[in-house]
Amino acid sequence: MANQDSRPIFPPPFTLPSAPIASTPAGRVKQVWAVGGGKGGVGKSLLASSLAISLARRNFKTVAIDLDLGGANLHTTLGVDLPRHTLSDFLSRHDHSLKNSLVNTGIPNLEMISGAKDSIGVANLPMDQQTRLLQELRTLDADYVVLDLGAGTGASTIDFFLSADVGMVAILPEPTSIENAYRFIKSAYYRKLATSSHLEPVAAIIQTALDPNNSLGIRSPSDLFREVNRASQEAGVRLKEVIDRFQPRLVMNQARTQTDIDVGFSVKSVCRKYFGIDLDYVGYLDYDSAVWQSVRRKRPVMLEFPNSRLVTSIERVTESLLKK
Amino acid sequence: MNFQTATNYYEILELTERASPQEIRSAYLRAKAAYTKDSPALYSLISREEADSLLDQIEEAYQILSNTERRKEYDEQNSLGSGGHPTPAQPHRIVSIDRMPPMEAMGNEADILIPPTTDFQNDLRLPSKERGFEFAPPASTQLAPAPLAPAPTAPLTETSKEPALTPREIEEQQICLEIAAETEWRGSFLGKVRKSRHIAIEEMTGLTRINRGYLNAIELDDYAKLPASVFVRGFIAQLARTLKLPAEKAVSGFMGHFQKWILENPNKGR
Numbered sequence: 001m002a003n004q005d006s007r008p009i010f011p012p013p014f015t016l017p018s019a020p021i022a023s024t025p026a027g028r029v030k031q032v033w034a035v036g037g038g039k040g041g042v043g044k045s046l047l048a049s050s051l052a053i054s055l056a057r058r059n060f061k062t063v064a065i066d067l068d069l070g071g072a073n074l075h076t077t078l079g080v081d082l083p084r085h086t087l088s089d090f091l092s093r094h095d096h097s098l099k100n101s102l103v104n105t106g107i108p109n110l111e112m113i114s115g116a117k118d119s120i121g122v123a124n125l126p127m128d129q130q131t132r133l134l135q136e137l138r139t140l141d142a143d144y145v146v147l148d149l150g151a152g153t154g155a156s157t158i159d160f161f162l163s164a165d166v167g168m169v170a171i172l173p174e175p176t177s178i179e180n181a182y183r184f185i186k187s188a189y190y191r192k193l194a195t196s197s198h199l200e201p202v203a204a205i206i207q208t209a210l211d212p213n214n215s216l217g218i219r220s221p222s223d224l225f226r227e228v229n230r231a232s233q234e235a236g237v238r239l240k241e242v243i244d245r246f247q248p249r250l251v252m253n254q255a256r257t258q259t260d261i262d263v264g265f266s267v268k269s270v271c272r273k274y275f276g277i278d279l280d281y282v283g284y285l286d287y288d289s290a291v292w293q294s295v296r297r298k299r300p301v302m303l304e305f306p307n308s309r310l311v312t313s314i315e316r317v318t319e320s321l322l323k324k
Numbered sequence: 325m326n327f328q329t330a331t332n333y334y335e336i337l338e339l340t341e342r343a344s345p346q347e348i349r350s351a352y353l354r355a356k357a358a359y360t361k362d363s364p365a366l367y368s369l370i371s372r373e374e375a376d377s378l379l380d381q382i383e384e385a386y387q388i389l390s391n392t393e394r395r396k397e398y399d400e401q402n403s404l405g406s407g408g409h410p411t412p413a414q415p416h417r418i419v420s421i422d423r424m425p426p427m428e429a430m431g432n433e434a435d436i437l438i439p440p441t442t443d444f445q446n447d448l449r450l451p452s453k454e455r456g457f458e459f460a461p462p463a464s465t466q467l468a469p470a471p472l473a474p475a476p477t478a479p480l481t482e483t484s485k486e487p488a489l490t491p492r493e494i495e496e497q498q499i500c501l502e503i504a505a506e507t508e509w510r511g512s513f514l515g516k517v518r519k520s521r522h523i524a525i526e527e528m529t530g531l532t533r534i535n536r537g538y539l540n541a542i543e544l545d546d547y548a549k550l551p552a553s554v555f556v557r558g559f560i561a562q563l564a565r566t567l568k569l570p571a572e573k574a575v576s577g578f579m580g581h582f583q584k585w586i587l588e589n590p591n592k593g594r
Contacts, residue, residue, distance in 0.1 A: 173364060174364065175364050175367040175368075178364050178365060178367050178368070179367055179368040182367075182368055182369050183368075259357075262354065262357055263363075263364055263365055265354050265357075265358065266354075266357055266358035266359075266363055266364075266365030266366075267365045269338065269354070269355065269358040269359075269365070270358060270365045270366060270369055270370055272338065273370070273378070274369050274370065
């Protein structure tokens with residue numbers, strides 16, 4: 001019997017606006033890429049801004065959106081001064097279109113929407129605003145939209161991650177980063193299961209699993225799989241299908257040695273064993289002092305150090321993602 | 325911890341069955357690095373005991389797959405690799421739409437469950453005369469209760485002209501019916517099928533290359549004497565194939581009992 005008293009981590013499930021919205025006549029967005037990772041300082045903004053520039057250089061019309069609500073600084077990594085129009089305008093005024101928050105970056109094919117000048121508490125976005133934002137970003141006049149997500153595993157951050165066509169997890173080869181990345185993946189994993197309409201018959205079991213001390217003894221995804229199968233083999237098949245469709249990408253940042261690069265493969269293997277997911281290790285970014293130098297100059301590393309090893313590795317990651 | 329138990333050594337090393345020696349070596353080193361004591365990738369998710377258990381499996385898998393002869397032998401035993409894949413007669417790719425769960429978004433063929441009924445029926449229709457197996461009598465000759473009404477006066481059909489079944493044929497028909505109705509797939513049932521096929525346990529050891537002690541333990545459902553799940557799964561699949569039983573069903577059923585026993589006996593070293 002499921003523990004009905006267990007309190008879910010997340011707000012009640014809703015349908016995540018996802019790829020189908022892209023096919024609406026108003027939108028031309030090919031794909032939304034989201035960069036998350038759980039921990040602060042792992043290079044999410046660097047990766048998001050660099051990928052956006054890399055896409056723009058390939059003549060794809062691109063919009064970078066800072067969704068690190070409460071800690072926005074994507075504009076700085078793109079070399080843009082504090083913008084006059086930001087996401088806050090869109091969130092605070094219902095008659096304000098997301099298009100009106102677009103800011104020119106000075107880089108051909110690249111616009112951005114800044115998350116700066118946000119009000120206190122904006123990090124906890126109400127569900128209606130979150131849904132409105134996710135729907136409108138699909139209607140932007142762009143080939144690619146790149147989302148820079150905030151640290152942590154807040155419900156909005158996880159929903160933004162899950163709604164993207166490509167969800168990237170940025171990590172460093174350090175235990176603290178890996179711990180938070182696993183926490184992030186785990187949150188997204190359970191959120192995806194909890195919001196899947198295919199799994200409604202076993203929703204109570206999934207909600208129970210969200211409580212780490214649940215009475216069913218579900219302590220890991222394999223335990224959940226066992227319990228769902230016990231309840232219904234058909235639901236077990238569906239669960240496996242939903243899990244198979246959860247394929248986050250992994251990017252290792254600040255790789256100094258081959259061992260650091262290999263940690264990405266280890267994380268991939270561990271995720272396969274623990275979550276049953278096929279984490280896609282799309283590449284690594286070399287540790288490069290060009291990063292801190294460009295940050296101090298408030299200039300994008302892609303433009304400031306175009307011949308650096310870091311830029312080469314970013315181009316490689318972009319290429320890898322475009323081939324998928 | 326393991327989301328799904330690996331079914332063979334290739335899965336343990338996350339390889340395909342056609343992996344080259346170089347790929348096997350690379351996969352082994354990568355797997356060792358992932359689960360070794362100081363691996364940061366384990367942090368907060370995999371316990372030391374779980375990692376040690378995985379390392380044991382990785383070592384064992386590499387010992388077999390890195391040795392050409394042992395790998396060939398293992399592939400043949402488990403119908404793996406380039407030389408021993410299921411013959412066309414084995415319906416592992418058959419898909420029966422009427423057995424599909426009502427899914428809205430179907431994946432590719434690999435996502436589809438193998439339909440047990442189709443699998444089973446095809447297996448039953450594959451008598452291996454070389455081994456003296458006779459299965460699946462035609463529907464017209466299946467055992468049926470005596471008719472309550474007198475037979476019609478119409479001319480005798482071909483069926484009615486058939487000679488009476490021998491005791492052995494009746495026995496085999498009976499076991500076929502039992503197989504069709506089987507849901508539990510305990511080791512004792514596998515033993516019963518083996519005996520009905522008049523295969524001695526020594527002969528079965530030769531056919532399957534499964535250690536006699538393990539065969540006995542399987543047939544007695546003596547789970548404490550069985551090795552790790554990954555090996556037991558292979559044993560059951562091999563036994564089922566040798567006995568021409570629906571391997572998917574047999575493995576699923578037996579492993580269900582075995583896994584339950586493991587959960588109930590966590591201190592038995594698995």
